[in-house]
Amino acid sequence: MIAKLLINHYEAVAVILSGIGLANLLLQRNLIKVYLFLAAKGWVSERAAPILLKDGSEWVMDVDKYVNPIPAGLVLTGIVVSVSVTAFALALTLRFYEKYGSLNIDSALSQMTKEQEILEAEAALKVDIGDNIS
Amino acid sequence: MPDIEISNAEYYLLMFCAIFLSVSIFFCLFRSALGPRFTDRVIAANMIGTKIIALISVLSLVIGEDYLVDICLIYAVISFIAVVVLARSVISNKNYQDELKEIDA
């Protein structure tokens, strides 16, 4: 198996890198770091298809002279997709930071529970006052 | 592009250069990650960019493809702008902190 892995070492490296990306996505509590690794992952997992593009300038239309162009197109699409996803995610993070004052989901979580308590208390207060007045 | 014939000795020289550049990129990476001051990081990042440009040029000689030189040009532009933007944002942040201190004082 190791020998086979060595033959496919491009894919193996790509897979390991994407695994690291995935682990970071799940583990990192800091959102910015999450996105950095995510961008890397999107790009790397595309590499799982072998590419080495050679666009010769001669008009030779022979299969042997060129390498598969489809993965190149897929990589291009993947890069564009990951650019726009990353931009969107960063925008959301910026708003998240403005709302919660932190990039850490955990502390935001406790913040959230406090906020919910306040909301519930306020709602209860409103109901109580309403009952009392009527 | 007229194919540039490279001899064996030149090939080994170029490969040595490539390996040397890759190793030194790693050192720069460490510096940019560890760097105690902000300037260390920025200079390290800039150096990584420069070395990558050199690496790509070496690669274009080894493979014999001239379009890689275009990539060098674009890479140079992007690394320059990256450094400018980093420096700008830090300066503006520093000015802001100074203003805050003035207000406090």
Add this chain to the structure above:
Amino acid sequence: MNDGLKKFLLDFYNWVTGNGARTENEDAMTELPPVLPFTMEPDKIQSRFHEKTLQERRKDWINLHGLSVFSILYRSFSIITCVVIVGLLLITVSELPPFGDENNPANNEVIDRYIKLGGNETGAQNIVAGMILDYRAFDTFGESAVLFTGAVSVLMILSAARRKNDEPKNKLHSGFNDRNFLKRAPPIHELKDDDAILRGVASLSIPAIILMGCVVIINGHLTPGGGFSGGAVLSTALILCANAYGFKKVHEFFNERTYIFSSSSALLIYALSKGYSFFTGANHIESGIPIGTIGNIFSAGLILPLNICVGIIVAGTLYGVYALFSEGEI
């Protein structure tokens, strides 16, 4: 209920529960605030002195330890998941067809045609450009749409956010959500120092960068490159301009209106021309778009105008995202 009353009630509630603003001589205050009948029912007060029920203990325990236990569980679970996935994928990769082999399933009749007939059928010297903008143009159209979606989302989330009157007014809880923790640095264009070196470099290099971007876009069907890469280069010119001369300078010729207008119309031209080509192709009608000779600038049918459109969209979008992040507006 109007805002004033809401604020009053909230302050009142905070005062009652002790979370409100403290008075200066708090220690001197001996008298307890009166317990209001409707905020704390008598039986509830009594229940405080009872032994804690099981449910209450559980709740307390969760309040104390819940987060850390959750995070430990979550961490171990995600590490296990990732290791399992990576292991599976490694085994998979070892069984994949060997890298770089000519007899791989991927080297089949599809690639054959792309490479053998691609030049004559699309007129593009660059096979990749021919493939993504002619054979599989629908994917690329979708890809531009992804970029457009991303740009619209970022614009929607960031640009409108700083305006105070945008917040919905009739929502009960909107007051709570407006906590603005972020102390933003001032926008870059307000910098006082005026950087002579940077301006000199910028005035020299911006025309060169723009030229380079245009070359990459226009030669997209001949050499590696094309709309996406050329657009990225053009956007760096804009970003450099904004950094050297300030955003106000860029604002004079490129603001949100021009951005929306240019990218919408470029995408519209793209969609309509490609739609025409799709439509005629599917219905077996002659489209009448000349292919030209391979290797000329004016060749490859629609690929050149499509590359220009894509370049405009990408340049605008990348600059727009940068400006939104650093300025809050384009």
Add this chain to the structure above:
Amino acid sequence: MTVKTLAYNIPFISIFLMMIAAIITPVLPKRHRIPEKLSCICLFIVAVLSGYLIYALDTANGDIAFNFPVGHYPAPWGNELRAGLLEAVLAFCYSIAMLLSLTGNFQSTAEDIPERRRSFYCVLMNLLAASLLALTYANDIFTSYVFIEINTIAACSIVAVKNSASTIRAALRYLIMSLVGSGLVLISICLLYDLTGHLLMQPMHTKIIELVKNGKYIFPLTVSLALITAGLAIKSALYPFSFWLPDAHGSSTNASSAVLSGLVLKGHIFLIIKLFLRVFGLDVIEALRMDKVIFILGVTAMIMGSVHALKQLNIKRMIAWSSVAQVGYIFLGLGLNSVEGISAACLHIIVHACVKPMLFTSAGGLSAAADHLKSLHDLLGTFYINKWAGLGFVAGACSMMGIPGFAGFASKISLTMASFDSPLIIWSLAALALSSVLNALYYVPAMIAILTGTDEKIHGVHEKIIIPLSFKISIGMFIALNFYLGLRFVPLLRLIMRGVNIFG
């Protein structure tokens, strides 16, 4: 060509129409709610066209489905769309449901979203519709991936559009989860391409059959099937991966909740169906034992979704958790791995796409009647304030419980009928029964809550709220659709079954 020219072009035209609507919306004037009207008109045109497509395919000789090459090049080289009865029915249902949920929430959208954002919101809605249609018709696995990404970004941003802290958080969680999902899908697409050398579905299918027959690359095939199913399952909120859903659907604005819960989940589920039937084929799925996994997950989702919904007090979160349970029904039908099972699953997709937007719309109407409070305790007696919303909620709840005559009954009975031929009959019947009881356990109290009111609420001693005409029309149409599906589902099921038979 056996179909008429217009019908032949409909799949392409409908995707393109929504795209162009999305592209020109930002430059349109924002006043008089022109962007929203444009979306509604385009959706209506798409609905009419899809209806015509159903008619054309239904009356054509024999069971036909056709391929539409997008561009000048035939199958393995260019992109392709493929349309059959099933796709046409789904496209019709999507466009109708989206149209009704947009018109029904016309007012609440205006209240929740400032005018400046509304035009962008319409762009995203149009893109969402286009991507759903493209996911329905696409015959190319990479095109599907591109449109999945459009779908993800648009869906996350219509959650975040309300710009409150909770929606931002929900959108972030949603985004992270769906990015994991699309990462898995992408890896799996790369693997599949490496193994088969094709991106189009039919050539891929022949290649996969060949590989399985020769016993080559079985393990990579299994892994890629598992990964792509897992990725799409995360995006379609199958139970263990569904914890992002209640936040995202419960806190966003009503129109977003309705569209997300009713349609966006279904787009990904339909892609799984397409993958199973068209790319891998039922035999391969059975040989790789994927159907059992799907069945077990479906049953778990049916029960756990309801159990979670039982705990909720917030009405929108309750409905959102109920979506998780309903997704479980669809996966149960898929796990039966037969034509009947998949037809029943498709019927349930349609039923749920018609009922869930109605529930969200009317829940929004009810909570607007209770001063925008959403807890069940606050909704006491709101039926008498906004009778249209109340009626809609009652009809939707009855449908979800599977009371005969309502839409939910149709899909439940067809799932039951489908499971008779399956070896898993006992399990599936038990799960259906248990889940129905659980559904009733939380929908009945909610109905009781909105129907029991204090005297002043019943006798109208409260401030009158004006129910806009669009809301009435939308709820009325939804209720009519509901009854139509519940009473006359047999021809529809037959149509779907014909569609599934020619789907592969």
